[in-house]
Amino acid sequence: MKSISGARLGILGGGQLGRMLIQSAIDFNLYTKVLDPDPEAPCKDLASSFHTGSLTDYQTVVDFGQDVDVITIEIENVNCDALEELQRQGKRVYPTPESIRTIQDKGAQKDFYKANGIPTSEYVLLEKGDEVAAHTDLLPAFLKLRREGYDGRGVQKIETLKDAEDAFDKPCVLERKADIAQEIAVICARRPSGQVVAFPAVELFFNPEHHLVDYLFCPSSVSEALQQQAEDIALQVTAGLDVLGLLAVEMFVTTDGKVLVNEVAPRPHNSGHATVRANHTSQYEQHLRAIFDLPLGSTAIKIPSVMVNLLGEAGFSGPARYEGLNEVMATEGVYIHLYGKLLTRPFRKMGHVTVIDTDLAAAREKAKFVQHTLKVKA
Amino acid sequence: MKSISGARLGILGGGQLGRMLIQSAIDFNLYTKVLDPDPEAPCKDLASSFHTGSLTDYQTVVDFGQDVDVITIEIENVNCDALEELQRQGKRVYPTPESIRTIQDKGAQKDFYKANGIPTSEYVLLEKGDEVAAHTDLLPAFLKLRREGYDGRGVQKIETLKDAEDAFDKPCVLERKADIAQEIAVICARRPSGQVVAFPAVELFFNPEHHLVDYLFCPSSVSEALQQQAEDIALQVTAGLDVLGLLAVEMFVTTDGKVLVNEVAPRPHNSGHATVRANHTSQYEQHLRAIFDLPLGSTAIKIPSVMVNLLGEAGFSGPARYEGLNEVMATEGVYIHLYGKLLTRPFRKMGHVTVIDTDLAAAREKAKFVQHTLKVKA
Numbered sequence: 171m172k173s174i175s176g177a178r179l180g181i182l183g184g185g186q187l188g189r190m191l192i193q194s195a196i197d198f199n200l201y202t203k204v205l206d207p208d209p210e211a212p213c214k215d216l217a218s219s220f221h222t223g224s225l226t227d228y229q230t231v232v233d234f235g236q237d238v239d240v241i242t243i244e245i246e247n248v249n250c251d252a253l254e255e256l257q258r259q260g261k262r263v264y265p266t267p268e269s270i271r272t273i274q275d276k277g278a279q280k281d282f283y284k285a286n287g288i289p290t291s292e293y294v295l296l297e298k299g300d301e302v303a304a305h306t307d308l309l310p311a312f313l314k315l316r317r318e319g320y321d322g323r324g325v326q327k328i329e330t331l332k333d334a335e336d337a338f339d340k341p342c343v344l345e346r347k348a349d350i351a352q353e354i355a356v357i358c359a360r361r362p363s364g365q366v367v368a369f370p371a372v373e374l375f376f377n378p379e380h381h382l383v384d385y386l387f388c389p390s391s392v393s394e395a396l397q398q399q400a401e402d403i404a405l406q407v408t409a410g411l412d413v414l415g416l417l418a419v420e421m422f423v424t425t426d427g428k429v430l431v432n433e434v435a436p437r438p439h440n441s442g443h444a445t446v447r448a449n450h451t452s453q454y455e456q457h458l459r460a461i462f463d464l465p466l467g468s469t470a471i472k473i474p475s476v477m478v479n480l481l482g483e484a485g486f487s488g489p490a491r492y493e494g495l496n497e498v499m500a501t502e503g504v505y506i507h508l509y510g511k512l513l514t515r516p517f518r519k520m521g522h523v524t525v526i527d528t529d530l531a532a533a534r535e536k537a538k539f540v541q542h543t544l545k546v547k548a
Numbered sequence: 549m550k551s552i553s554g555a556r557l558g559i560l561g562g563g564q565l566g567r568m569l570i571q572s573a574i575d576f577n578l579y580t581k582v583l584d585p586d587p588e589a590p591c592k593d594l595a596s597s598f599h600t601g602s603l604t605d606y607q608t609v610v611d612f613g614q615d616v617d618v619i620t621i622e623i624e625n626v627n628c629d630a631l632e633e634l635q636r637q638g639k640r641v642y643p644t645p646e647s648i649r650t651i652q653d654k655g656a657q658k659d660f661y662k663a664n665g666i667p668t669s670e671y672v673l674l675e676k677g678d679e680v681a682a683h684t685d686l687l688p689a690f691l692k693l694r695r696e697g698y699d700g701r702g703v704q705k706i707e708t709l710k711d712a713e714d715a716f717d718k719p720c721v722l723e724r725k726a727d728i729a730q731e732i733a734v735i736c737a738r739r740p741s742g743q744v745v746a747f748p749a750v751e752l753f754f755n756p757e758h759h760l761v762d763y764l765f766c767p768s769s770v771s772e773a774l775q776q777q778a779e780d781i782a783l784q785v786t787a788g789l790d791v792l793g794l795l796a797v798e799m800f801v802t803t804d805g806k807v808l809v810n811e812v813a814p815r816p817h818n819s820g821h822a823t824v825r826a827n828h829t830s831q832y833e834q835h836l837r838a839i840f841d842l843p844l845g846s847t848a849i850k851i852p853s854v855m856v857n858l859l860g861e862a863g864f865s866g867p868a869r870y871e872g873l874n875e876v877m878a879t880e881g882v883y884i885h886l887y888g889k890l891l892t893r894p895f896r897k898m899g900h901v902t903v904i905d906t907d908l909a910a911a912r913e914k915a916k917f918v919q920h921t922l923k924v925k926a
Contacts, residue, residue: 173870175886193574196567196594199886216574218593450851450881450904465878472850472904492551500843503828508553508577526828526850 174462175199180238182225183245184213186509186519187438190446191244192216194454198462205234212510228252235261242415242461244437246274247318264362264414264461265436272411273436276343277316283431286410288403290431291422292346299326299337302344306331310347313337348430352423354390354397355441356404359416359456362463366408368401369449369456369469372441372477375534385537386441387476387530388448392423400429407434416457418442440479444524447505448475474530476537480521480546482514488548490514498544501536503527513548520546552840553577558616560603561623562589564887564897565816568824569622570594572832576840583612590888606630613639620793620839622815624652625696642740642792642839643814650789651814654721655694661809664788666781668809669800670724677704677715680722684709688725691715726808730801732768732775733819734782735831737794739838744786746779747827747834747847750819750855753912763915764819765854765908766826770801778807785812794835796820818857822902825883826853852908854915858899858924860892866926868892876918881905891926898924 177200181188184206192202192213204217207224214220223230225245231252235241240262241253253267272278283290294305299313309331315324315338328334328344353374360366373390374383390397404419411417411434418439420432442453451459451467459466482490489512498504508521523540527533555578559566562584570580570591582595585602592598601608603623609630613619618640619631631645650656661668672683677691687709693702693716706712706722731752738744751768752761768775782797789795789812796817798810820831829837829845837844860868867890876882886899901918905911 173873175868175870175873189574193571196571196888197883197885199888201593215579215596216594451883455883459877464874467877467883468880490553492553495551495553496842499837499845502846505575505829505833505845507575510574510577 174458174464176201177240177462178203178238179458179461180235180241181205181213181217182231182234182241182243182248184208184211184217184220185244186212186521187244188213189216189509190443190507191438191454191457194452194458197455198458200458203234203238205231210512215510225249228255232256235263240264240461242437242457243270246270246435246437250274262461265417266412266414269411269413269436273434275316276314276433277341279433280343280345282411283407286406288407288410288431289429291348294344296342296344298339299334299342302328302334302337303331305344308344308346312345312347314343314345316341316343348422349425350422351425351427352390352392353420353432354392354400354423355386355418355420355439356400357416357418357439357442357445357453358404358408358413359460359466360408360414361460361466362414365466366405367456367466367469368404369442369445369453370471371397371400372444374441383479384541385476385478385534386444387474387534387537388444389471389474389530396423396427396429403429403431407431411436415461416442416453440519440522441477443507443522444475444477444526445469446507447524447526448473473526473528474533476525476530476533478523478525478537478540479519480508480523480544482516482518482520482546484516486546486548487515488513490520491547493545493547494543498523498540501539503533504536504540514546552836552842554579555618555840556581556616557836557839558583558613558619559591559595560609560612560619560621560626562586562591562595562598563622564590564899565622566591567594567887568821568885569816569832569835572830572836575833576836578836581612581616583609588890593888603627606633610634613641618642618839620815620835621648624648624813624815628652640839643795644790644792647789647791647814651812653694654692654811655719657811658721658723660789661785664784666785666788666809667807669726672722674720674722676717677712677720680706680712680715681709683722686722686724690723690725692721692723694719694721726800727803728800729803729805730768730770731798731810732770732778732801733764733796733798733817734778735794735796735817735820735823735834736782736786736791737831737834737838737844738786738792739844740792740841743844744783745834745844745847746782747820747823747831748849749775749778750822752819761857762919763854763856763912764822765852765912765915766822767849767852767908774801774805774807781807781809785809789814793839794820794831818897818900819855821885821900822853822855822904823847824885825902825904826851851904851906852911854903854908854911856901856903856915856918857897858886858901858922860894860896860898860924862894864924864926865893866891868898869925871923871925872921876901876922879914879917881911882914882918892924
């Protein structure tokens with residue numbers, strides 16, 4: 171393979187993950203070509219060339235890939251047939267279409283875990299949600315669409331059979347609700363030559379009132395033994411799915427001390443944002459090293475960190491306006507990352523804030539301040 | 549002032565410093581407009597809009613600045629009359645044209661140090677190099693062109709009067725050669741509201757054989773007391789010159805334990821590259837915070853670092869080819885930053901490498917390995 175400098179990288183998806191991938195690609199002098207259906211996508215002004223088009227349309231994706239050296243994704247919902255055709259044509263497609271295909275289907279994901287002895291919560295595959303009635307032994311449970319669920323969409327909580335009345339009318343996974351003590355994520359990277367490494371686990375902190383993720387922090391509070399177990403599992407999943415590039419593995423630590431795989435994403439991940447400022451190597455650089463088959467970087471922590479998603483404030487839609495930027499930036503160790511989205515809407519991911527501090531507890535306090543102070547309104 | 553998000557930043561100069569400034573500007577969702585005489589400048593594909601034109605032509609610079617909110621520089625050799633006109637029109641120009649004007653002229657710089665009691669080596673201003681004969685008491689000395697010297701160009705070493713035979717035929721500074729124990733640089737940042745901070749000193753390591761800078765490292769080996777003195781001096785120069793944005797202050801520590809200011813640059817600086825990976829705030833983000841009058845970030849060190857300039861190998865000119873990338877990237881803590889310059893030529897700055905390690909001595913060893921291994925050829 172020729173040098174990474176000047177190589178042409180095709181990226182399917184032009185959102186914030188693509189944006190941060192491009193920021194890192196600049197260090198390697200990569201040419202970046204981006205495809206996204208939204209002409210106003212966050213990458214539009216940053217990519218070396220930006221193209222508007224459907225990621226799920228076969229011909230669009232095949233055509234897009236003609237003049238690049240390596241093709242990667244920043245969102246899983248892409249046309250895998252097209253990626254397979256590009257692979258046949260000799261393009262390097264990482265992650266491979268085969269691994270994306272398995273991951274696109276939550277049912278296939280679950281079957282993979284089961285077949286490979288990877289701990290995951292008990293489940294059954296349903297053709298339609300109304301089949302829940304035959305599996306009341308799994309309740310309370312979550313009903314998840316097998317395809318195209320994203321950011322919490324496509325999930326129904328089924329406590330009792332009554333909740334299944336409006337159940338999805340499509341193929342689903344019915345999954346027993348785990349007794350969760352903690353939620354963590356481990357991001358792994360794997361390169362074609364075989365090297366595979368894991369980042370230290372990141373822990374999700376949920377607001378005790380409304381049960382939404384408040385912030386993520388690293389290092390996690392999980393015991394070293396469980397952390398090692400989580401890392402081993404994540405590495406096993408990465409190799410088992412034959413992922414090349416990054417794989418983010420979201421896991422539950424149960425109240426009885428087990429680690430269960432929840433779901434995975436074969437790309438840079440929300441839980442890895444803080445690596446840019448807090449780890450030796452960022453997840454974005456690691457992804458580039460992996461897909462260009464270069465030596466993977468150290469994942470060691472430079473400094474403890476907390477990451478807060480900056481979501482569009484409820485009740486506001488329209489051109490985004492940021493309130494409190496000055497106040498939060500006046501706090502030592504607070505760093506702003508805006509995604510360049512023109513329009514805000516309730517809960518839209520508009521940016522994130524990374525807080526670093528040699529003292530994790532202090533960083534968590536600062537993160538709370540950031541959450542109360544920084545608002546995206548219209 | 550309106551929010552930084554979406555603001556329009558004009559940058560005079562499209563080289564590697566502009567490139568890394570843009571990488572940081574992405575985090576704030578800035579629109580970046582760049583002017584450079586070279587249509588192939590490193591910023592050409594990264595700026596939101598890139599314009600080819602002279603930085604020293606009055607009308608070109610005035611026209612360029614019409615539709616931006618803030619104007620800054622990444623090289624000092626710009627038309628200050630044009631910047632003053634833009635300032636008159638109500639544009640925010642940081643650094644101010646007045647401070648750039650003083651810094652552009654090494655003679656005015658020296659007079660400023662003298663007038664403000666800032667320690668600097670003894671000197672005299674000459675209309676032409678042949679006046680050296682009247683100042684043999686200052687020898688051995690350096691003869692520096694007052695204007696447009698850059699990266700070691702425009703400097704002559706005058707040991708004896710014989711060396712003055714081919715002396716510059718233009719206005720110069722004749723400067724007594726200091727007995728240098730160490731060379732350091734301190735980068736300061738100052739914002740319109742008045743806040744001013746300094747980064748920890750970076751030390752230059754010279755190859756004992758050929759006396760060229762081999763690498764820079766941080767923290768420096770200079771005593772804490774001298775480091776504090778250097779920082780105080782750098783802050784004093786920054787305020788005294790009324791610099792807004794960054795000021796890199798290069799200093800000598802003499803064999804008899806004095807700190808002398810060598811020269812300054814009012815912009816991101818080569819000696820600050822490692823801040824991207826090694827300090828809480830990078831020099832690029834700090835410059836943006838300063839010129840948009842936002843709270844300045846912590847300059848604390850996250851991890852010790854060494855920075856190696858990646859120069860075009862002697863004897864090679866033409867399309868650049870990078871040798872040894874794989875080997876150096878396989879070394880833990882080694883990070884590559886390429887500037888996207890198509891053509892290499894002897895000693896051209898083609899990129900840099902940052903080495904981070906909790907043990908500075910180990911980082912210095914790795915830096916030596918990088919220097920022996922990574923080559924830019926044609």
